[in-house]
Amino acid sequence: MRFKLHIADTLKLLLEQEDTDADKKITIEDKGPKRFVIISVEGESYEVKGTYHLSNLLQELALEQKLNKVVAEIRLEKIEELPSQRISRMIKEYFWDDLTRTIDKEGLNKILNDEKANDSTQRIYIPEEDVVGQNYYRLLLKKMPNLNIEILPKEIAPKYVKSINSKPGLLALALKNEKGVPFVVPGGRFNEMYGWDSYFESVGLLIDNRLDLAMAMADNFAYQIRYYGKILNANRSYYLTRTQPPFFSSLLKEIYLKNSDVSKNWLSENLKMVIKEYETVWMQNGIRLTGTGLSRFYGEGIGIPPETEEGHFDFELNKYAKKHKLDLNEFVDKYKNGELVDEELDHYFTHDRSLRESGHDTSNRLDDICADLNTVGLNSLLYKYEVDIAFLIKEIFDNNFEGHDAKFWLTKATKRKDLMNDLMWDDEAGGYYDYNFVTQKQQKTEAATNHYPLWAGICSDEQAKRMVKNLFENLVEKGGVAGTSDISDKTNANAPQRQWDYPNGWAPHQMLIWRGLQRYGYEKETQELVYRWLWMITKNAVNYNGTIPEKYDVVKCTHKVYAEYGNVGTEFDYITSSGFGWMNASYQLGLNFLTEDLRGKLDQLVDPDHIFRIKA
Structure with a gap:
């Protein structure tokens, strides 16, 4: 059945009756009768009952209103759609597209005008080596005179990143045929491309047959590695020293498994970037690779992370203000401008940045300790990189890629697994735990990330059995x-x-x-x-x-x-x-x-x- 409804009139009556707390939603907290009669322009009527169906009616009217319609043709089956079917359909038909962004003429305003441009300047940073990007955005200046273009130096050091904290801006991503390669944002205030979010979003995109968007995410990952040296926490200027949990190999493998006809050249170019990230980010001696042979999160940078909201660190900063016998605001000002040095607080912010690099911002598991940990989660992801690279080399590239065969990478994976079992496995508890390489002890915190070895395929069947028991008992x-x-x-x-x-x-x-x-x-x-x-x-x-x-x-x-x-x-x-x-x-x-x-x-x-x- 279909009902032709006058949108403005129906919305007005529906909200007046059912939205009793005036939040422009119909929820179980509203005190209306939860029964509303819709009357079509032809005079037909139907009673919609219950919170769920009434909120569906509200949503359907809103969707039609967005199309600038005056009269909506509402299908009854949409109002009474089964919940799981409706949620899944909305994700597939509406949500992914609404979350998609591009950094080009069509897409820039949506991002540059958001609340994160806190100095009210529309600014985009472009890598020095991205000549195509520089030419594109300079031409764009003629149509967007308010746009400010900044060229990043080839070497991006923490001191430089701190120097541009007062000039926040968007970081350029890939262009193709003079259009921005699209990416999916998390939503809400998160209006940029985030590292590990992009992988998980792509899992959903592949299920919903959006191979195009999943491949676009991979292309933007590759661009970031090529020009910024890492997959960024997100493409904002203040994230230039910080990456996120590595999932690029998983994305590449899942794209191939979804469609084995994907261009071999495309796979080759992206696999090169996967390997480059592995070698130059995660296996970099003294930074993210530690003396144990395992890796850690290590967010480089100086001072207080500028993206945090005012007051976020007050609980911690108050301790140091008292230590220096200063008012909190005076202490923060002196610390920010370099008048006051406190190495202990510097270490705290190294841990904090590393915690943010882990994606888990924030957690007591990682607070004031993250940079000292070989985490189960990260090393499981890197083991997955090693076995994924081996799989792709053997499956697609005749067991030879960039001078190495699958065995070369599987040997690395075996070495990592042995180290994890030696340093992280607790046989008594039946689980893996983060390893503090400074104290040389496991950190016995029950955490969801302790169970990543199940996903990566690191554990034996007996270990898996004990881990599952541990999971259900503790989490x-x-x-x-x-x-x-x-x-x-x-x-x-x-x-x-x-x-x-x-x-x-x-x-x-x-x-x-x-x-x-x-x-x-x-x-x-x-x-x-x-x-x-x-x-x-x-x-x-x-x-x-x-x-x-x-x-x-x-x-x-x-x-x-x-x-x-x-x-x-x-x-x-x-x-x-x-x-x-x-x-x-x-x-x-x-x-x-x-x-x-x-x-x-x-x-x-x-x-x-x-x-x-x-x-x-």
Whole structure:
């Protein structure tokens, strides 16, 4: 059935009756009757009932209004669409496109005018060696006179990056045929290309048959390695000294497995950049490669990370202000401008930048210690690089690429695995733990990243069995896997809550753990964890006007997470047009894993106390 509705009139009546808290959404917190009669322009009527269906009506009207229509033809099956089907369809048909950006004439304004241009200047930085980019943007100046172009030096040192903190800007990405190569942003205030987000988003893109966008992400990864020396934390000027967890080899392999007809030349050029990143970023002696033979995160830079919000470090900085007997503001000013030197605080910010490079900003697991750790997560990813490179060389390049065969890379992988088992495996606990190479001890924190070896294929079947037991005993909560066990600071009520810690859960952890469990044959456990996560996402979307946010509290199963930066993706009017990048991907991947029976359970709009458990 289809109903022709006058959009403005219907919206006005619907919101007046049902949006009782006036937030331009219809949620379970509104106190309306939850029954609304729509009347078509022909005089036909239909009663829409319940929070979910009413919010769907609101969303459908908003979509039509965006098309500048006065009268909308609303299909009843869209209003009463099954939740899992609707969420997945919205991701595929709307969210990916809404999250796509380009750095060219068509796309620049959307990014340059956002809140991160905090000195109100539209500025783009272009690598010295990117002649094509320089020519393009100089021509663009004629059409965009407010655009400021800055040329980056060939060697980008931390001192230089600090010198441009007062002149923040966007970093150029790849161009092709005088158009920006597209990329997908996380959403909300994150309006640039992020390193590891891009991989997880690409997992969802490949499921939704957006090979074009996944390949574009790979091309932008390659551009960053070629011109910036690394895959950036994100393409903003203040991230030039910082990378993110490495997933390029996984992206390349998954693109090939999705479509083996991908150009061999394209694969060759990108594989060269994968190897360059591996060798020059992660295996760089004394920086990210440590004396143990394993790698660490090491965010280079000087001083306070400029992208953080004002007051973010006050808890820590107050300690040093007292130490120097200064008012907090006076201390911060003196520290920033170099009048005051404190090596202990410098070390703190080295750890903090390294923590941000890990993607886990922030976590008590890594706070004030990250640069001293060979983490399980990072070294699992690098093991995956080594075996992926071997696979691609053998599968595509006749077992010879850049002078090396698959065995050369598999030997590296074996060496890394042996080191990890020697330094990180705790046989008594049945798990891997981050290794502090300064104290030469394991850091016994239960964390989702400890289980990356399942995904990478590092552990034996016996180790996997014990790790799965450890996982369910320590990290599995009602809504999925928590980032860590409860490691909050109980001694100080003013200590900051860390958003990557308990009780919060994050999409990348779920996705890697699902794939890891499946790799080792734990099908029931995979189904359980996928269902817990998707049940939580679906329930929140059903009750809160389609909300798909950045993260969840997996204990309370809510998107109302207020630690540190709040929750991106929860602020919108009428309809979320983009969800959140890796959350979208986790939903699409989860539905790919889930049995039809369990998907059916998602669509039953179960009560808040419902929980799925595997029956013995």
